[in-house]
Amino acid sequence: xxxxxxxxxxxxxxxxxxxxxxxxxxxxxxxxxxxxxxxxxxxxxxxxxxxxxxxxxxxxxxxxxxxxxxxxxxxxxxxxxxxxxxxxxxxxxxxxxxxxxxxxxxxxxxxxxxxxxxxxxxxxxxxxxxxxxxxxxxxxxxxxxxxxxxxxxxxxxxxxxxxxxxxxxxxxxxxxxxxxxxxxxxxxxxxxxxxxxxxxxxxxxxxxxxxxxxxxxxxxxxxxxxxxxxxx
Numbered sequence: 001x002x003x004x005x006x007x008x009x010x011x012x013x014x015x016x017x018x019x020x021x022x023x024x025x026x027x028x029x030x031x032x033x034x035x036x037x038x039x040x041x042x043x044x045x046x047x048x049x050x051x052x053x054x055x056x057x058x059x060x061x062x063x064x065x066x067x068x069x070x071x072x073x074x075x076x077x078x079x080x081x082x083x084x085x086x087x088x089x090x091x092x093x094x095x096x097x098x099x100x101x102x103x104x105x106x107x108x109x110x111x112x113x114x115x116x117x118x119x120x121x122x123x124x125x126x127x128x129x130x131x132x133x134x135x136x137x138x139x140x141x142x143x144x145x146x147x148x149x150x151x152x153x154x155x156x157x158x159x160x161x162x163x164x165x166x167x168x169x170x171x172x173x174x175x176x177x178x179x180x181x182x183x184x185x186x187x188x189x190x191x192x193x194x195x196x197x198x199x200x201x202x203x204x205x206x207x208x209x210x211x212x213x214x215x216x217x218x219x220x221x222x223x224x225x226x227x228x229x230x231x232x
Contacts, residue, residue: 046078051086051108054071054086055086055154059088062086062087062088062154063088064090064091064092067089067091068085068087068088068157069085069086070083070194071084071085071086072084074161080161081160081162082158082159082161083158083193084157084158085156085157085158085194086154086156087147087149087154087155087156088149088153088154089149089150089152089153089154090151091147091149092148092223092224092226093147093148093222093223093224094146094172094221094222095146095170095172095197095201096117096144096170097144097145097147097169097170097197098142098144098145098168098170098171099141099142099159099168100141100162100163100167100168101160101161101162102140102141102160103139103157103158103159103160104136104139104157104159105131105136105137105139105147105155105156105157106136106156107132107133107134107135107153107155108133108154108155108156109133109154110133110150110152110153110154110231111131111150111153111231111232112130112131112148112149112150112232113128113130113131113147113229113231113232114128114137114146115127115129115146115147116129116143116144116145116146117143117144117145123179123180124180126180131155132232144173148224148229150231162190165189167187167188167189168187168188168189168190168196169187169188170185170186170197170201170204171184171186172184172185173220174213174215174216174218175218175220176213176216176218178216179216179218181213181214181215181216183210183211183213183214183220184204184211186203201222204222205223
């Protein structure tokens with residue numbers, strides 16, 4: 001580092017110590033803005049994540065039924081509440097996730113199909129949005145969406161910070177073309193999305209009563225049959 005670098009480091013540390021003494025001397029409960037900014041500057045940021053290298057050693061983490069792994073967790077101070085997940089395939093989930101914030105999709109390898117629902121129409125309008133390799137898509141907040149992923153595909157999903165107490169939902173719709181009603185819905189405060197999604201999917205799959213449409217009596221499936229959804 002050299003003598004100059006050591007002297008600068010010593011100077012910064014001395015300033016921090018003196019500022020802390022002043023705060024305690026005058027019974028200041030909150031650090032000053034200068035102190036906060038200085039701490040942010042000297043905080044070490046994590047290195048950039050190399051996706052190909054990460055996949056070489058961690059692809060086994062992208063396992064069904066959720067197939068995702070959180071690489072930047074919202075609880076980390078460095079992420080400022082953002083969630084970033086790497087998501088693999090295949091999956092066969094039929095649920096629609098509802099998030100109070102927008103979601104950013106980037107398709108790193110292969111194509112995926114994002115199934116969405118427009119609830120402003122009666123009955124609801126089901127729209128499929130293909131996201132091809134190298135493409136990105138920003139999903140508006142509160143849009144029911146079902147991300148269908150296929151074998152040997154990898155994507156990145158980023159979620160904005162949720163407000164405190166914000167409620168997520170997972171919803172299943174009746175796919176009877178003459179119905180389209182909500183079959184079952186589970187609401188929860190998101191703390192660990194990957195774990196919570198898995199638990200809700202398993203709860204729905206294991207209970208035929210929950211999977212039975214109250215409007216038309218058709219029993220919904222918890223996953224798509226092989227070949228039912230074609231990769232775009």
